[in-house]
Amino acid sequence: MVKSVLGVNHQGLTDWLIQRVSAVIMMLYSVGLFAYLIMHPGLDYAEWHALFSSKCMKLATLLFILSLLFHSWIGMWTVFTDYIKSFLLRLVLQVFLLLSLIVFFFAALWILWGV
């Protein structure tokens, strides 16, 4: 039987790939936003509002937030499994983190689509 990388437990590969792709997305978004801030020195509320009113910006921000959430989940899961040896404590921390990330996601949605 030929085993394929994707045929068995390949969570490590998937996590590793998500970590890299999400990092690139966050980098592009951050650099883009930073460039925008530099090009608009006297930024006022109206301009800032207009920026986030566009569908493109909303989608880009949503993509950034999703990347951030996945990135932090994988990163924190790694830290927990490295350093927290008690199963119960690790479980509590992971559930707490997961719930927080879900809340952050809906809060971000609410803020973005409230503009």
Added chain:
Amino acid sequence: MRFSIYRYNPETDKKPYMQDYDLDSEANSCYMVLDALLAIKNTMDDTLTLRRSCREGVCGSDGMNINGKNGLACTTHLSSLKEPIIIRPLPGLPVIRDLVVDMTQFYQQYEKIKPYLQNSEPVPAKERLQSPAERAKLDGLYECILCACCTSSCPSFWWNPDKFVGPAGLLQAYRFIADSRDTEKSERLADLADPFSLFRCRGIMNCVDVCPKGLNPTKAINEIKELMLEEAV
């Protein structure tokens, strides 16, 4: 020269302690750390326990932590070290006595990667040939002497010695993945695709820093990741 050496005999000591020895290294013609340790053992304290065999960096028995850095006692020059020379056993492995550690977990991880050629094709009349280019791919991989200096300097191995294969094991995994005579490349890659075996490597390169043979496990680990990605997409 002053040496401060980690001592622990589980049969008589409650906990480990450091013991100081002052050795005239010139009078004892000591050039390497191993010479000095053997001089201490032979002339000052025969209870000092350590492993050593070939005394020329080939067998990999005398891996230990010398002034905070893992290395082979037999290939580390005394003249390159600052005094007092602090000698400890390899970190992260259970101590059996003094500088002798229990390497079971290290060997179990090595065994996991199936460190032997696997070939499902019919056996040829003479031998499985390799082109010089194919053979060259194994340079920098086959030279590993399994001294455990790299693996025991790796925090990922300290935290998960039962799940993370470690730099030495992964270097050997790549040695067989890269071998043109091995037909089980896909299986070998699949066996490493979980979150721990390979991907616990965070690329801090302690392994490269300490390898007494000048090998580069981090590079091998990254090659495995790339091959795995190619296999998956």
